[in-house]
Amino acid sequence: MILAATNRPEVLDKALLRPGRFDRRIIVDKPDLKGRLETLKVHSKDVLMADDVDLDALALASAGLVGSDLANMINEAAINAVKKGRKFVTQADLFEAFEIVAVGGKEKKDRAMSDKEKKIVSYHEVGHAMVTALQKNTEPVQKITIVPRTMGALGYTLQTPEEEKFLQTKEELEAKIVTYMAGRAAEEIVFHSVTSGAANDIEQATKIARAMITQFGMSEKFGMMSLASVENQYLDGRAALNCGEQTASQIDQEVLQMINHSYEEAKRLLNENREVLDKIAEYLYEHETITGKEFMKIFRELKGIPEPGQETEAAVSDDMFVDDEV
Structure with missing residues (x-):
């Protein structure tokens, strides 16, 4: 069996892709939500997590990231926890790691702006x-x-x-x-x-x-x-x-x-x-x-906008009032 890989299939010689040659293509896309969640679970299985950790929320936020990015996030979160003297990783550690990997590096608090x-x-x-x-x-x-x-x-x-x-x-x-x-x-x-x-x-x-x-x-x-x-x-x-x-x-x-x-x-x-x-x-x-x-x-x-919960309560009260009138 011969396997080949490329990031530019559109420039391959058509002769390579004829039946009987490299005629079966396996496309490896970036992981979807389920894929990211499963990847995070694999890389976090040996890391002690706090009760507040929600990997579903992290998987949702990390759209567009690949497996190595997700692995780096778990590693960065573990490093953050150790630096703060904890033996377990919190949700805050994970999202801080997400920002390091996905947004643009670590905080640079010593860079003083005017x-x-x-x-x-x-x-x-x-x-x-x-x-x-x-x-x-x-x-x-x-x-x-x-x-x-x-x-x-x-x-x-x-x-x-x-x-x-x-x-x-x-x-x-x-x-x-x-x-x-x-x-x-x-x-x-x-x-x-x-x-x-x-x-x-x-x-x-x-x-x-x-x-x-x-x-x-x-x-x-x-x-x-x-x-x-x-x-x-x-x-x-x-x-x-x-x-x-x-x-x-x-x-x-x-x-x-x-x-x-x-x-x-x-x-x-x-x-x-x-x-x-x-x-x-x-x-x-x-x-x-x-x-x-x-x-x-x-x-x-x-x-002057009510909080979502208060808005719902007000709507329910209005409905009850109308019903009473009827």
Whole structure:
């Protein structure tokens, strides 16, 4: 039996793939939710876990990671526990390890930002979180921090899905672009200037907008026309345009229009909630890191929105009152 492996099956000589040769393909994709959970169980079986550990939540948050990433997460969590003088791993250790592996290295608390930079980063990250909370079709905020990381990030807003998803609607993609643009929008609103901190946000927003237009048939101008093909599917998944220079120029114009529209929408949402933005940014500046639950609690209090449980109780009371009237 002869086995061969490649990350670029599309460039293989067709003669190799004829019947009787390498005619059976086994595709090894990134693990799905169930696969990630089982992988985490395998790597954590010899690690003492606290009662609060929920591997299901970690598997859900780690979409897109591969087996080696998940193994590294368990190892990092165990190292965190030992450093803190514990013989067991907690849920906090696991999510801290997740951030190290998936987000961008360890916290670098000795990297001192100036007060002005710290304030800018606070508004930038709260801008992301605020626009997430103000829109529909978004994933909930898990954590907001302005503690720099070893991989260069000065802060980040972490969002985790509530369920495993394989498809994204047009509305969800549009909401993502608006969320990506919200950090820079907050900078412009508050400081009347912008910084280089939004570089990755702009890159991700552009990538989504271009895919919507060229691959997903979500273009206002071109409609359901395929304008790009994915190359190197098992490597970087780069898309190559299938059109001429004039059409490519029109695509660029529509991408720019979509991003500009999203940027204006982000500014509108933040301007309409400027007082809330200021207060949460001030809170983050003082505390440096807040959880998603803390953020939503403060957000609801400032907006006068009842907590989900209280809202349900009120609805039940209203129903009972109506029934009594009937």
